[in-house]
Amino acid sequence: MRIFTATLATETNTFSPICVDRRAFEASLYAPPGEHPETPTLCSAPITVGRRVCAEKGWDLIEGTAAWADPAGLLNRAAYEGLRDEVLDQLRAAMPVDAVVLGLHGAMVADGYEDSEGDILARVREIVGPDILVCSELDPHSHLTAKRIKAADFFVYFKEFPHTDFVDRAEDLWRIAVDTLEGRVKPVMSVFDCRMIDVYPTSRDPMRSVVDKIMRIENEDADILSISVIHGFMAGDVPEMGTKLLVVTNDREEKGDALARELGLELFSKRGTFIMPQIDEKQAVEEALAATSWPVVIADVWDNPGGGTAGDATVLLEELLDKGATETAIGTIWDPMAVQICMAAGEGARIPLRFGAKSAPGTGNPIDGIVKVVKLVPNAEMRFGESFAPFGDAAHVVLNGIDIILNSTRAQSFDPSLFSAMGIDPLSKKILVIKSTNHFFASFSQIAAKIIYCSAGTPYPNNPAKTPYRRAPKNIWPMIADPHGIQHGAA
Template sequence: MRVFTAALATETNTFSPIAVDKRAFEASLYARPGEHPATPTLCTAPITVGREVCAREGWTLIEGSASWADPAGLVARATYEELRDEILEQLRAALPVDAVVMGLHGAMVAQGYDDCEGDLLARVREIVGPDVLVCAELDPHSHLTRKRVTAADFLVAFKEFPHTDFVDRARDLWAIAVRTLKGEIKPVMSVFDPRMIDVFPTSRQPMRGFVDQLYALEKSEPNLLSLSVIHGFMAGDVPEMGTKIIALTDDREDLGDTLAERLGRELFAKRGTFMVPQVNEAEAVEQAMAATSGPVVIADVWDNPGGGTAGDATVILADLIRRGISDVAVGTIWDPIAVQICFAAGEDAEIPLRFGAKSAPHTGNPIDRLVRVNRLVRDAQMRFGDSYAPFGDAAWISFDGIDVILNSTRAQSFDPSLFSALGIDPKSRKILLIKSTNHFYDSFSKIAFEIIYCAAGKPYPNKPAETAYRKAPRNIWPIVEDPWGA
């Protein structure tokens, strides 16, 4: 067997002012054929898992390029077309192939392209024809369009949020592909639209129990190959935005249709109960101050670079400063210019510095302080499960008992190693202020005395009923209260 694999991924917040060009991919991951590292990024696990599988099966794996950019705004048209066409040319050169296994995100939007993944998969299908297997792994924070469902034989999405299972789901993808290529099964996709958009963390109920049910059904239900929940991405203003259920069966469309609808209606019945309760910045700081031990983690959930924001909001930090609170470590605030200034000054320098709150309205005001530059690190990285996430050149500055990590490559706070990478012991601080919606939970919960979810400012359109969508469907909850017209 000859199998082609490649990856092209980012998550596009169409409301974000941060445009994405090829430099954004190069800052996060741009690997030409054969250059992909041994460890995967979030959406490139099909490549690294594919190496294991094809070596075991004695098959030939032809690797194309792998590109990943940290979430931001619209991708430049020329950038998307260049990266897409690079993969398509590699595929043409690899022909004939028996299968194409892709690593995608599912929420990429470029200038002129509302459905990048649908466009890419349709072009892949055009090249290989109707009889070659085409499949892909998706992030659940994506859009499931008719175009990509038509183009692919099957799709598998991560189940967990935080996405601790992206390698496991790549193994599922490959296991189904192998059985299909050997003629053991015939995958058929069923899709149900529960007409909603919500946030579904699996670190708490009721989504924890819902996902556990999916695992149980996959083990117990004959002819069921895979179940996926496409959460949807509410900051992507595209025509098919919203939650979807995928049931993949072995030639049992009737079973898949029944399961997908049953599970979709169960999700709809629990709408509005999934997200962790959040407090404002004043309540978050009060609660952290009242804690009897530490570290207390304050998660700035909506200034999350993983959702396409800048990660430079200062609303919570300003409240901490105003109250004179110390023993705080902040990781991170994105400010490439401030980082450059710190590198120019050098370690141990004391300099006046303005940083943060430069990207957009409703993110607070820049902070002006006389700071000490404690540590400078080129190409800093933190752990994220089995992978590493770069956050660029970084500077550890301090003032008034507060430590702040400034970074030059936007990245959400995945893991406490973002602090230790700069020489800060995160367990030694009373308060850790981080930027993430829920991906932080798996690792930070292991060291936190308490976790506080804080909604501060308005850097992210997190209330769909109030968001000024232009393209998104209007017949989904909570944009309308009763999309079923009961």
């Protein structure tokens, strides 16, 4: 067997002012054929898992380019077309192949390509023809479109949020691919449109129980090859935005359709109960300062670079400064220019510095003060599960007793190693402020005495009922109350 694999992925917040070009991929991950490291990144696990699987089977794995850019706004058209065509040309050169196994995200939007993954998959199908297996692993914070379903044989999505299972789901992807190629199964996809958009952290109920249930069904029913909840991505203003339920069966389409509908309506019945409760910055700081055990982690959930924002909001920092907080660390505030100034000044310098709140309204005000430059780290990284996440050249500064990490490559706060990489012992602090919606939970929950979810400012379109969508569907919850007509017995 000859299998082609590659990765092209980013998550597009169409409301974000931070546009993406080729340099953004090169800053996060750009690995030409054969140069992908042994450690997988979020969307490239099909490559690393594929190496092991193909070695065990004695199959030829032909690796294409792996490219990932951290979430942001619209992807530059020339950058998208260049990377896409690079991968497609590699596929053409590899022909004939028995299968194409891809790592995609599912929420990529390029200038001129509203359904970028649909575009890629359709072109892959055109190259390989109708009979060659085409499959992909994807992120659930994405859009499942009719064009993608038509082009591929099956998809597997991460089940967990935080996405701690991207390697496990790549294993599922390859297991089904191998079984298909060896004639044991015939994957068929069934999709139910839940007609809703929400946020579904799996670290708490009710979503924890939903994921446990679908994994139990997979284990107990031989007809069911995979079940995925596609959460949708509320910051992606595209026509097929929304939550979908995907069931992959072994040639049992009617059974898959029925199960997808059953699970999808069950999910819909719990709408509005999934996301963690949040408080504003004033209450969050008040609670953190009143705590008697530490560290208290305040998650600035909507200024999350993992959702495409700049990560430069200062709303929480302003409140902490106003209340005279000490023994506090902020990780991070994105400001490449401020980092350059700190790099030029050198460690130990005391300098006047303005930083933060440059990207958009609703992110607070720039901070001005005399800061001490404590530590400078070129090409800094933090852990993210089995992988590492770069946050670029970074500066640890102190202002009025508060430790602040300024970074040049946008990245959400995945792990306490973010702080230790910059010379800050996270366990020595009473308050840690991080920027992440829920990916932080797996690691920070292990050290936190308390976690506070804070909605500070408006850097992210977090209320779909009020978001000024232009392209997204208007007939889904919470835009309308009852899109399935359940209250009237129509379901």
